[in-house]
Amino acid sequence: MIEVLTLFLFNIVIYSIPLLYATCGEIIVEKSGSLNLGVEGTMAVGAVFGFLAGCRADSLPVALLVSFAASALVGAIFCIFTISLQANQNVTGLTITTIGVAVYFFVGNGLGANWPVYRDCTRLVAGVSDLNIPLLSKIPVIGKAFFSHNILVYLAVIIAVLVWVYFEKTSFGLRLRAIGENPGAADSLGVNIVLYKYLHIMAGSGIMGIGGLYMGLNMGGTFEGSNCWINGYGWIAIALVIFANWSTMHAILGTFVFGFFNTLRIYNMPLATTFPKTMGWLSSVPAQVFSALPFIVTLLVLVISSIKSRKSGRSNAPTAIGVNYYREDR
């Protein structure tokens, strides 16, 4: 009984973490005043390149570095189009999603399976072992569920906290927020808008890439099947940014909620059989409902939070989001 509960919580964490990476990455991007709808594609590119490079070198650090770099490059493409060439952000983002997922299938499904190194990838996946945090992991139920994960899980939480500190407590974070609020004001005070936007959008995209890599590792690194590893998580992340009200600290909690619904999809049967009295009804719900739940919840969350923020007028949304800045605009 206790094991099922622990496993359930353990899995919630596993499903939350890629969303946390992606949400943190997108929050950084949006704080700079850009709306990047290419999260899905950015994650896919980081996942496939990071994974293959990691297999080749049989090293997690290499996988991390390459996935970060590959996705940062995708972020750079977004910057070139929207900042340097003043293209529409929505169109560019959607294109990045389309192309990014296509690159994933081409490299992963098309080439990856035929590469000799690919066969060795089990070692990389197995190598990413769980770390037991001393003392904390000994706590019953919770210890095993929250403090016995691989390094990427802890890294995600550390990044979320660091990003929050960066925005709230550093001068660079202040200037970046200023750009997202009113680029004209930041510009008139000599803040290098182009440089700031490029660097932060690239960093944010890189973090999304690590989220993609994590999903690949979780899937055991198989490219088979017609589903992309990312499987719509990029879109959920964009919604989560709004849910988290542009705070990476809130995002930790927000992603956990979504992780819960995702885990329910898989664990509804075990839960129903283990706790027949209280959760037995779960077994009578069709499986498709559970598959659809995360997306239905996303929809509800978006509607509710946008109504709420309009009523209270206290949205943290960057004021200048989605608008390209051009100094000589009249």
Added chain:
Amino acid sequence: MAATDYAIEFRDISKSFGSVAANKNINLNLKKGEILALLGENGSGKTTLMNMLSGIYTPDSGSIFVDGKKVVISSPDDAGKLGIGMVHQHFKLIEKFTAADNIWIGKKGSGLVLKKDRYKQIEQIASKFGFELDPYKVVANMSVSEKQTLEIIKVLCYGAKVIILDEPTAVLTVQETKKLFDVCRKMKESGHSIIIITHKLNEVMEISDRVAVLRKGEYIDTVESATTSELKLTELMVGRKVDLKIERAVMEKTKPLLEVRDLSVNSDEGSLAVDNMSFYIRGGEILGVAGIAGSGQKELCEAITGLRKVNSGKIVHKGVNLVGKSAKKISAAGIAMSFIPEDRLGMGLAPSLSVSDNIILKDYSDTKGIFVDRKKAKQEATDIVKMLEIATPSIETPVRRLSGGNVQKVLLGREIKANPNVLITAYPVRGLDINSSYMIYNILNEQKKKGVGILFIGEDLDVMLALCDKIMVMCHGKLQGVVHADRTTKEQIGLMMTGAISLAEVGGKKAGIAKDSAFTEEEWEEATDMSEGSNET
């Protein structure tokens, strides 16, 4: 390097936006430690010129000298380094940030960590310049005057020696203006040079040492404030009267078609845009509305046509109060509006739709069933194209591909098509060449001959004097008076526009009240109750 008396010198500066020349060979200088007023009508290129000094725009040709040295200012950062700071008309502040943070953004070498003592530091700098500032106050909670003060502190903080204020008094009350001028004098005493952009003559006389005048993108003259007069400045600003050969038909007067009494309307920002205005239009007359741009013209148009909420007052059309009625009902009553905004395509037309689609755009609810009556649309479009001589390859051409004059004719044509009895037209010749303008004037004159009452909101005083029967002047949403076009002068209107003289009340009689009103005074009183009743529906 020879010492120079000038802080800033412009030499032969030109700047164009597309085909429009905003500045033509401007030569202007600013002495050290003086307050220079930059005077000119809207569109005379004042802000463009100053934006080149502050690095927002780069000049097409010509050069700028700072302290006698030729400089290239390619960004606001460059301007800051040269000691030039600008307080923009639209504040460049971040609403969500505190006062201190708004200044702190631009601080060089402020380190990685955002320390709490930045609030103290900013407060100290502000007090050094003689300002009291609550560094913790969030901009969104500040009054307009506080925001402006913060902007001024901001430019002073970054070592500005030359401070440009772009229409600083436009948003201030009289008391706040007085305070601002005290600040300006204090800054002047401490060795700063100041350029104030304005078109309020009384303020120019009060605060400035010298006045530089621009007109239609050209530099006219610089005069000493002490030896000039408001009349002289108006003349420089608006130019001598040009005789335009525009026909003005004399029509028989009818009773007032549209009467507006004590109308007050808010702007988008929530301030009073139209302040207690009364006026009336008769059938067969063109009533011109003169005023500096942003004096409430747009809000007035929108209030009459039902697009904007009316705070108080009455709009009576043929004996019916229109306040509280929907835009559709008002339009059905025969009131049509064509408004040409600054970007000319922004209002009233869908640029990507064809000429014929645009012409039937307003009829959507008149057709029966769910389908559009293409045949009728084509017929109407062809008629209008023929009647107004619109130059278009076909009636299926998207409006955005037509030239400006033809676009404006399409808009006007659509409004005329509905056979209005009151036509409101704002800036109908904006951006048009002489020939296209005359076409528009002819169209308006024909409407007038048909007995339509026309409210003509214009920019060019020469045109208004020639075309309109009467001209009412607005200044900051207030009626300055209504004058007969053939019995007034350009200078008089200019002075009224800038608020220097007011004919709103002559000999105890309020302007803009018709003697032969459709209502008696008692009925006007009753109309108040009526409007309240109709507001509910």
